[in-house]
Structures are given as structure tokens and as C-alpha cells.
Amino acid sequence: MKFGRKILRDVEGYVPGEQPADPKVVKLNTNENPYPPSPKVLEALRALPADAMRRYPDALSEELRCVCAERYGYDGADWVFAGNGMDELLAMVLRTFVDPGDTVLSVYPTYVIYETLAQLHGALYKGVELDEGFQLPETFFSESARLCFFARPNPPSGACPPRAEVERFCESFDGLVVIDEAYVDFADDDCMDFPKRHENAIVMRTFSKSFSLAGLRVGVAVARPEIVREFLKTKDSYNLNAFSQAAAVAAMGDYAHMEANVAKVRATRGRLIEGLQALGFTVPESQANFVLAQWDGAPSAKEIFQRLREDGIYVRYFEHRRLENALRITVGTDDEIDRLIDALKRILA
Ligand SMILES: Cc1ncc(COP(=O)(O)O)c(C=O)c1O
Known part of the structure; x- marks a missing residue:
């Protein structure tokens, strides 16, 4: 064409x-949730005044970022960034921190969008082959790149490497580590505390899966305030609409x-x-x-x-x-x- x-x-x-x-x-x-979201979400949406449509939404999604920070054990909205689904956050992390020609690392097989986004951005993409049981090979830990997409659990198998392995990777890797926790609420544990200890760790979550809000498109990233500030510089002015913000806040309120x-x-x-x-x-x-x-x-x-x-x-x-x-x-x-x-x-x- x-x-x-x-x-x-x-x-x-x-x-x-x-x-x-x-x-x-x-x-x-x-991979949607078969059950409906909290009734509190519908209440919150019904309670929105017509002005919520007439006016632009909160450009900074402050309330949502605050409730997420509190839930995830962080000291305020400075640690959280919100996006129009996690897919927007994945594209933004490239736009914000990766130059065309840089290398983006992940594994194979994994979430296919990583490679597509890296290519669209003009980056070089490397997917390290997982072993037969879809586990990480030792060679993965000596890779070098500007950024790594690390899905935990990892599609399409749902394998979830031990937390200690992710931590070891964050310690040795020379670039940013995006820990994609889209499915982590279904898992036994998570890495949400990593940004406190690792300056290169960004943990991403979505409201599409465990919270049953795929149609509303909300994702959040948790990282050091200096990283969040960079995200704020590159985002679209009003990247998260008023309904999505209200729904996600209500969903968090009914954990x-x-x-x-x-x-x-x-x-x-x-x-x-x-x-x-x-x-x-x-x-x-x-x-x-x-x-x-x-x-x-x-x-x-x-x-x-x-x-x-x-x-x-x-x-x-x-x-x-x-x-x-x-x-x-x-x-x-x-x-x-x-x-x-x-x-x-x-x-x-
Ligand atoms: C591993 C992984 N990350 C991110 C996403 C994107 O989620 P969202 O609906 O928030 O864009 C998905 C969606 O299927 C996914 O499988």
C-alpha cells in the first residue's frame, strides 16, 4: 500500500x-476479566456532572495518581504516572527515554507489542529466546540495552520468574527496566516495591485485567519522581479522559x-x-x-x-x-x- x-x-x-x-x-x-467491575465504578460514572464532558479533564490525573501511590506504598503522586491503558505507557516510555537506533531488549516469546513499538520508534529490538519451559536463560542477565521490557507474568505462557531473578536483573542491567505487571494481581507476588530500591525500575499496571475495566483504558506506571517528571514532559496534554480517571479511582477504592x-x-x-x-x-x-x-x-x-x-x-x-x-x-x-x-x-x- x-x-x-x-x-x-x-x-x-x-x-x-x-x-x-x-x-x-x-x-x-x-484476556479480559469475565466478571463485572465494582458497582462503585458505575456509581462514580453516573455521579459525574455534565461539566465533566464539557470541560477538559485533569491533565495530571492527580486523584488517581494519589490513590495509586497510597495503595502501592509510595509517598505521593510524584511516584506515579497515569496513561490511556498500559499500551500508551509502553509507547511513551520509548518516546521519553529511547532514541532511534538504541537497543530495546526483551525475551521471545512475549507480548508482541514490545517489538512493534520498538520498530515503529526506529529502535533495534532484541528478543532473547526463553528456554523450552518458557524460563529465562542465564545469558539474559549479561545483555546490555537502553531499556528492557520485562513482563511478569509473561505472555503467552503466564510464567512468572522469581522476584529475586528480576531484582538480580535490575541490579546488573545498565538501562531502564520496565516491569510489566499487567497480570500480576493473578500471581503469587509482585515487584511493586522495586522502584524504591532500584533507580532504573519502572513498574506498570493496567486496569484492563484484574479490575475489569479494559473498555475504559487506564494504566499506571510507578517509578522514581525524576522518571515520572520526564513522562509528564512528553505526554499528550489530556491523555486520560474524565470518565476513565473517575472509574479507576472508584475501582481502587473497592480493592x-x-x-x-x-x-x-x-x-x-x-x-x-x-x-x-x-x-x-x-x-x-x-x-x-x-x-x-x-x-x-x-x-x-x-x-x-x-x-x-x-x-x-x-x-x-x-x-x-x-x-x-x-x-x-x-x-x-x-x-x-x-x-x-x-x-x-x-x-x-
Ligand atoms: C503483557 C501486557 N502488557 C500490557 C497490556 C496492555 O494493557 P492495556 O489494556 O492497559 O493497554 C497487555 C494487554 O493485553 C498485556 O498482555
Whole structure:
């Protein structure tokens, strides 16, 4: 295409019909939360005056940054930066701290957007190969780059390297370390305290997963105030709209609601893994709200993906190296997982 960029995002998630209103469809392909957000979020949105639409929102998202700082054990909004989903924060960290031609490090496989964003920015991207069990190889610790994207838990397997490993990496790495904790509320522990001890650590969270607010687009980054100040210099003037700010503040105010939903998802994750293993899938340990179901028999994983789709069950299939024989499946409700397992039994019979 004459005006097309040579680098294209993976647009699989944008296919029309992918966000169906049809309640019969079981949507397990984009790692959303199967449960609704806190009722306090809806109350907060309904309570917003018409002026919240007429006027520009708070350009600094002060209230949201304050409640996040308090929850995460930091001394005020100076330690927090808010963005229009974590994806905006990932793009911004490149815009703010990386020059074209610099090297951006991560692993393979991981969140595909890292590479796309690095390429769009004109940076060189290096994805260090994870071992067969999707764990970090020792060579990763001697890499050098301007910035590293470190997802913990890491998609698409959900593997979660020990905190001590991330800490060792932060200590030895010469650039910024973006610890992507999009899925960490579903995991056993987190690295939210690292920016206190490591000047190169930036911890990012999203409200899209554990807080069930993917449609509102809110993400936060926690880092040293001198890093946050740099973010503020490069952001769009009003990057977070008034509704998203109010919703995220309300969601943070009902933390117990999020934790209760997470507990349900974690319990269902165990059932899902057992069900898949009983059918002959190999499933690496996951600490996220999705699992990677590996399958090298017949029919192929791609055929299974297509047959599930015909049955109204959407999972994710990647045409990527090492993932051709796998399906990434979001943990839904117990009913949704029962439907998936029943459909798989029929397909594999
Ligand atoms: C590892 C990881 N990081 C970041 C994001 C982006 O989240 P958001 O919805 O806040 O843009 C995702 C979304 O799927 C993700 O999988």
C-alpha cells in the first residue's frame, strides 16, 4: 500500500465481530476479566456532572495518581504516572527515554507489542529466546540495552520468574527496566516495591485485567519522581479522559471487589488446567488469567482453533514461531470453561 507503514501491528484482535454482543459467544481470546467491575465504578460514572464532558479533564490525573501511590506504598503522586491503558505507557516510555537506533531488549516469546513499538520508534529490538519451559536463560542477565521490557507474568505462557531473578536483573542491567505487571494481581507476588530500591525500575499496571475495566483504558506506571517528571514532559496534554480517571479511582477504592474476582479466576484457572491436561494438552504453569495449551497431535492446534470458533468459542492462535502448536486461552467463568472443555472433547473425539 502506497502510504502504509512497513511495520504492522498484529490486527487479529480488531476483526469485526470480535467483540460480539451475542451472549452465546464465549470470548476467551483477549484476556479480559469475565466478571463485572465494582458497582462503585458505575456509581462514580453516573455521579459525574455534565461539566465533566464539557470541560477538559485533569491533565495530571492527580486523584488517581494519589490513590495509586497510597495503595502501592509510595509517598505521593510524584511516584506515579497515569496513561490511556498500559499500551500508551509502553509507547511513551520509548518516546521519553529511547532514541532511534538504541537497543530495546526483551525475551521471545512475549507480548508482541514490545517489538512493534520498538520498530515503529526506529529502535533495534532484541528478543532473547526463553528456554523450552518458557524460563529465562542465564545469558539474559549479561545483555546490555537502553531499556528492557520485562513482563511478569509473561505472555503467552503466564510464567512468572522469581522476584529475586528480576531484582538480580535490575541490579546488573545498565538501562531502564520496565516491569510489566499487567497480570500480576493473578500471581503469587509482585515487584511493586522495586522502584524504591532500584533507580532504573519502572513498574506498570493496567486496569484492563484484574479490575475489569479494559473498555475504559487506564494504566499506571510507578517509578522514581525524576522518571515520572520526564513522562509528564512528553505526554499528550489530556491523555486520560474524565470518565476513565473517575472509574479507576472508584475501582481502587473497592480493592476487595477486585480481589474477590481474582480469587474466582485463580480457582477456575486450576480447573481449566486440569481439564486441558486430562485431554492430553501440555500446559506450562501460569500465574496469569490465561494459559497456554500446547498440542502437537491431530487435528492441529490451528484446526482446533477454527473448529472452536465455529462453535462460538474464541481462543487465541498465534502464527508465530514456537506457538504454532498451541492455543492461548483466557480463564473465563466456570460455565465458560465447561463449554470449552465439552467442545474440545467433541473436536478431539
Ligand atoms: C503483557 C501486557 N502488557 C500490557 C497490556 C496492555 O494493557 P492495556 O489494556 O492497559 O493497554 C497487555 C494487554 O493485553 C498485556 O498482555
